[in-house]
Amino acid sequence: MSDRPRSDSPSDSAADSSTRSCPDSVPRSSADSGPPSSSASDAPPADTAAPSSAPAASPSDGFGRWLLRSDDTRAVACRDAASVVAVVGLVGLLLVAFSGVWPPLAAVESGSMEPNVDTGDLVFVTDSDRFVGSEAVGETGVVTRDAALSGDGTHLRFGEPGDVIVFAPDGDESETPVIHRAHFWVEEGENWVETKADDDALGDRTCAALHSCPAPHDGFVTKGDANSLYDQVEGQYADTTVVKSEWVTSKSVVRLPWLGQVRVALESLFAVTTSPPLAGSQLVASFG
Structure with a gap:
C-alpha cells in the first residue's frame, strides 16, 4: 500500500479548468440593473416665460x-x-x-371784537344748547357777561366773561349776522338803563332816549369787546334792539386766526356774496 498522496486525474483537471473559464453568459435582467440614470435632456422644459400682466383698463x-x-x-x-x-x-x-349747526365756521369782517378776535379770523360756532354753562339764562343756553361775573368767573369766551353769540340784528335774516358778546338779560318792560346798564356804555343816554328802553321784549343787551357803546344805542355799531333768544343762531367758541381772509378775499375778488339768509346758515359774520 503506497503512502504517496493521491493525484487528480487529467480528466478531473480539465473539467475544473473548463468550469473556471466558462464566462457568465446569462444576461442580467432589467430589474437587476437598478434604476436608469436620468439626464438633463429627459427633464421637462422649464417655463422661462415671464408671467403675463393683466391688460390695462x-x-x-x-x-x-x-x-x-x-x-x-x-x-x-x-x-x-x-x-x-x-x-x-x-x-x-x-x-x-x-357743533350742531351748518356751516360750523364763520369769517369775521370787522374789528369790533378786537383784540380778542381780529378781522379775517375764522370762528368755530356751535348751537346754543352746546357747552352750556351753569349760569345760563333759562333755556337759552347763553351765559351773559354779568352772570359770568356774578358766578365763579370761569365761563370765559375769547378771554372775557360771557358767551359770544351770533344773531340776526333786529331779527332780520337778510342782514349780515352779528357776533357780539351778550352782556345781560332783560325782561319785557324793564328799564335796563337804570337796573343793569354800565353808564360808560350808554354814552350819556337815558332810557327815554333809547327806542329799546324800556325793553320791548325779553332778550339780550349786546356789545362788541372793542366798542364803547351797547348795540342797543341807536346809530351805533350793530344798531339792533334787544336781541330775542330766537334770533340767536349759534355761539362762538374757538377762533382760527386769519383763515377767514381767504374767503373774504375771494368774495371781494369776484364781487359776490356767499352769505345766504341766516335761517339757513351764516358764512360771513360782522362784528359791527
Whole structure:
C-alpha cells in the first residue's frame, strides 16, 4: 500500500479548468440593473416665460372700471380729487355733528371784537344748547357777561366773561349776522338803563332816549369787546334792539386766526356774496 498522496486525474483537471473559464453568459435582467440614470435632456422644459400682466383698463371696459384701475393721468387725477372731497366731507360731517349747526365756521369782517378776535379770523360756532354753562339764562343756553361775573368767573369766551353769540340784528335774516358778546338779560318792560346798564356804555343816554328802553321784549343787551357803546344805542355799531333768544343762531367758541381772509378775499375778488339768509346758515359774520 503506497503512502504517496493521491493525484487528480487529467480528466478531473480539465473539467475544473473548463468550469473556471466558462464566462457568465446569462444576461442580467432589467430589474437587476437598478434604476436608469436620468439626464438633463429627459427633464421637462422649464417655463422661462415671464408671467403675463393683466391688460390695462381702458374706457371701453367700462367707465367705472377704467376710473378705478387705470394708470391714465386723467383717472389718477379723478381718484385724487375724489379722495380730497371725501376727506373734506368727512371732516365737515364731524364738525357739524360736534357743533350742531351748518356751516360750523364763520369769517369775521370787522374789528369790533378786537383784540380778542381780529378781522379775517375764522370762528368755530356751535348751537346754543352746546357747552352750556351753569349760569345760563333759562333755556337759552347763553351765559351773559354779568352772570359770568356774578358766578365763579370761569365761563370765559375769547378771554372775557360771557358767551359770544351770533344773531340776526333786529331779527332780520337778510342782514349780515352779528357776533357780539351778550352782556345781560332783560325782561319785557324793564328799564335796563337804570337796573343793569354800565353808564360808560350808554354814552350819556337815558332810557327815554333809547327806542329799546324800556325793553320791548325779553332778550339780550349786546356789545362788541372793542366798542364803547351797547348795540342797543341807536346809530351805533350793530344798531339792533334787544336781541330775542330766537334770533340767536349759534355761539362762538374757538377762533382760527386769519383763515377767514381767504374767503373774504375771494368774495371781494369776484364781487359776490356767499352769505345766504341766516335761517339757513351764516358764512360771513360782522362784528359791527
